[in-house]
Amino acid sequence: MSSNRFRGGPNKGGPRRQENNRIYRYPLPLIFSDSPPSRVRSILGLLGLSLNQVLNPNCEGYYDVSTRSVWIVTQRDSEILWRRGFFGKGNLSRSEPSWFVRQMKDRKSKGSMTSEEVREKRRADRKQFKLDRAAAIAKVAAEAETIFETEGRVVVPALFGPEIPSGATWKPSTVEPEADAGLEQEQSGDAKDTETKEEPEEEPLEDMEHLQLTLQEAFFLAWNLDCLSILDPDTDEPLSLSEIWMTFQQVYLAPPIPNSPPPELQFDNPFLVHYAAYHHYRSLGWVVKSGLKFCVDYLLYKRGPVFTHAEFAIVVCPVYEDPQDQEISTTQLQNSSPFTWSWLGTINRANSQVMKTLILAYVTIPARSRVSRSVLNSPACFAHYSVREVIVRRFIPARMRD
Known part of the structure; x- marks a missing residue:
């Protein structure tokens, strides 16, 4: 039996x-193209080399010291990286x-819904369903008392039946406010007056948003x-890789x-x-995003x-290879x-309630006595760094009896 019967098939989601x-068919900003010119293809084939070409978008961003992030200010680069x-x-x-899309939609009152608007509409419908169901149950209970x-x-009182809406039968209802005849006539008169007037032109909307990257x-x-050039905000000159490396470390130093x-690394x-x-x-x-919300x-x-919810929640736990390094360190590492x-039970329960598996990622910090600074x-x-994972699962007796 095919598993698509339970998963809805390859076209699930419509x-x-x-x-x-x-739109999101490329997993990375780099694109590998396998269509070089015929003459180049024949030469590379004779040499036994790869026929793929790497298309680099060459994006640019500005380093911001106050937020410890990199700002992508052009729309083209923001769309590519997202x-x-x-x-x-x-x-x-x-x-x-x-x-910018939301603002333009508010002006035109049309267009496709963004992912945030879809989520808010889904939450509003879910809230309205609960209110309608509670009202229907209260109505049935009142009839029983009568x-x-x-x-x-x-x-x-029945909790299920044709009078009680369910998730399969309930549909959001659109209630239009009633307008009296006098108000309609007044509005129609105002509409005739405004037909002769010219509508003022709206000012062009400027995109005030930028894509913000973490240092990682x-x-x-x-x-x-x-595929990313990081520019100095003062000189607009691109930083070299060594300058980026030193800058991202020094921002966390005293x-x-x-x-x-200057302080030592x-x-x-x-x-x-x-x-x-x-x-x-x-x-x-994996696609790695910030987990501050959880x-x-x-x-x-x-x-x-865009496709699914996150499956795993990661807590980074630094571990010193030499415990003496932690005693003399001036850095207050979180979870060290x-x-x-x-605390562990609270974090685990909060993430298990949203169907996420908690993982403790232990990052081993090399010892100063073994590795030169x-x-x-x-x-x-x-x-010299290593990562080990420990999965933490919350034991729920009612669900884990089988």
Whole structure:
């Protein structure tokens, strides 16, 4: 028996899902094309080389010190990074940068719904369904009380039936307000008067939103994919990879004291620890997004937030290879010390309620006695970091008896 019978087949979701498959068909900003010119194809074929071409979008972004992020200000680059891998988030939106589309829709009162509007409509319909069901149950209960008072018969109010709406039968109802005749005549008269007047032209709407990348996302795009150039906001000049590397580390260090050497780089720098976890899951094919909403560090999606909800919630737990390094460290790493069972139970329950599996990602920080501090001058230092995972599941006796 085919499994598509239970999953709804390959076309589950209708036209909207098919449109999403078309828009978000590329998992990364880089595109591999297999259509080089015929002469080049023949030469590469004789040499036994790959016939694929790598199409690099070459996006640009500005580094912002105050927010510790990289801003993508052009619409073209924002669409590429979001649609090819779901990198970043709109600073005026919850995920997809859709502020400009929402504003234009409000002006024209037409157009396709954004993902945020679809979610809000679904929540409003769910709330209205609960109100309608509660009202129907209260009506049936009132009728049963009336029968008992008048006829003396005991009628058990039904919780199911044709009079009680269910999730399969309920449909949202659109109630239009009634207008009296006088108001309609007045409006029709005003409409005739305004027909002769010219409508004022609306001012062009400027897109005020930008795509905001975390430092981990920006460095992954710049270092691993080489598809992002990070510009200095003061000079508009692109930063070199070594400058990006040092800048992203120094932003987490203590501010330098005047007339003193800059602070030394640390193995337990928060940027290094969280990037090690981010790179680990991105290299395995997961879409990694911020998990701040669910009190975790990261959320893992199979394809992206447009298709399904996140399946796993990641909490990054730094572990020092040498415990003495933690005692002398000046960096206060979150979750580096053992946390309480009440905290773990709270986080686990909060994520299990939204159908997410909690994973503790232990990032091992190399010992200073084993590794020289000079390796921190390049990304090659990540060879000394390791990531181990522990899955935490909440035991629910009523669901796990089988």
